[in-house]
Amino acid sequence: KNEVEQSPQNLTAQEGEFITINCSYSVGISALHWLQQHPGGGIVSLFMLSSGKKKHGRLIATINIQEKHSSLHITASHPRDSAVYICAVRFSSGAGSYQLTFGKGTKLSVIP
Amino acid sequence: DAGVIQSPRHEVTEMGQEVTLRCKPISGHNSLFWYRQTMMRGLELLIYFNNNVPIDDSGMPEDRFSAKMPNASFSTLKIQPSEPRDSAVYFCASSLTGGHTDTQYFGPGTRLTVL
Numbered sequence: 001k002n003e004v005e006q007s008p009q010n011l012t013a014q015e016g017e018f019i020t021i022n023c024s025y026s027v028g029i030s031a032l033h034w035l036q037q038h039p040g041g042g043i044v045s046l047f048m049l050s051s052g053k054k055k056h057g058r059l060i061a062t063i064n065i066q067e068k069h070s071s072l073h074i075t076a077s078h079p080r081d082s083a084v085y086i087c088a089v090r091f092s093s094g095a096g097s098y099q100l101t102f103g104k105g106t107k108l109s110v111i112p
Numbered sequence: 113d114a115g116v117i118q119s120p121r122h123e124v125t126e127m128g129q130e131v132t133l134r135c136k137p138i139s140g141h142n143s144l145f146w147y148r149q150t151m152m153r154g155l156e157l158l159i160y161f162n163n164n165v166p167i168d169d170s171g172m173p174e175d176r177f178s179a180k181m182p183n184a185s186f187s188t189l190k191i192q193p194s195e196p197r198d199s200a201v202y203f204c205a206s207s208l209t210g211g212h213t214d215t216q217y218f219g220p221g222t223r224l225t226v227l
Contacts, residue, residue: 033215033216035218041201041220041221041223042218042220042221043203043205043218043221044218045215045216045217045218048214048215086154086155088155099157099160099168099170099171100145100155100157100216101157102154102155102156103154104154105154
C-alpha cells in the first residue's frame with residue numbers, strides 16, 4: 001500500500017529555533033512535494049524534489065531516496081512560518097503514478 | 113496572472129440539493145486536479161484532467177460526484193444529490209504539463225457545508 005507518514009503531527013517552537021519536519025513513504029517515488037497551508041486555508045507549493053536538496057530562503061528540503069525519507073528544515077523560525085506543512089508524493093508505478101498522495105500534515109506554531 | 117480561480121468560496125446547502133463547484137486554471141496550464149480536504153482524511157485527489165480529458169478519476173467517491181472540463185479554461189465538479197458527509201474544502205489545482213516534476217498551483221478552495 002502506498003503510504004505517506006509525517007512527523008511530528010504538531011510542533012511548537014520559539015521564534016529563532018531551527019525546525020525539522022519529517023516525511024517517510026513506503027515505496028519508490030518519482031517526486032516529492034512539500035506544501036504549506038496557511039491558517040486561512042490557502043495552499044502553496046514550497047518544493048518539488050526527486051533527489052538531493054533544495055534551498056529557498058530560510059527553507060531547506062532534503063530527500064534520501066534509499067531511506068525513503070524527506071525532511072523540511074526551517075532556519076531562524078518566525079511566527080509567520082506558523083502553518084500546516086504537508087508532504088505529498090508521486091509514487092513511481094501503478095495507479096498512483098498520476099496522483100499525489102498526501103501526508104496528514106504537521107501543524108507548526110512559532111511563538112514570539 | 114490571477115492564479116487558479118475557484119467559485120464560490122463558500123457554499124451552504126441542504127442535503128439532497130445539487131452543488132456545482134467551478135474552477136478556472138492558470139492560462140496555459142494543461143493539467144487540472146480536483147482535491148477534497150477533510151479533518152479526518154486530509155487532502156485526497158478526486159480527479160485529474162490532462163488536455164481537458166479525464167485521466168484518473170479513481171478518487172471520485174461515488175456516482176454522486178461528476179467532473180467535467182469542457183475547455184482548457186474551465187472545469188466543474190458537481191455533487192448530486194449532496195449529503196452531509198460531503199462537507200469539506202474542495203481545492204482545484206493546475207500545472208503546466210501534469211508531469212511528475214511539475215509544480216501544482218492551488219486555488220483558494222471552496223468550503224462546502226451540507227446541512
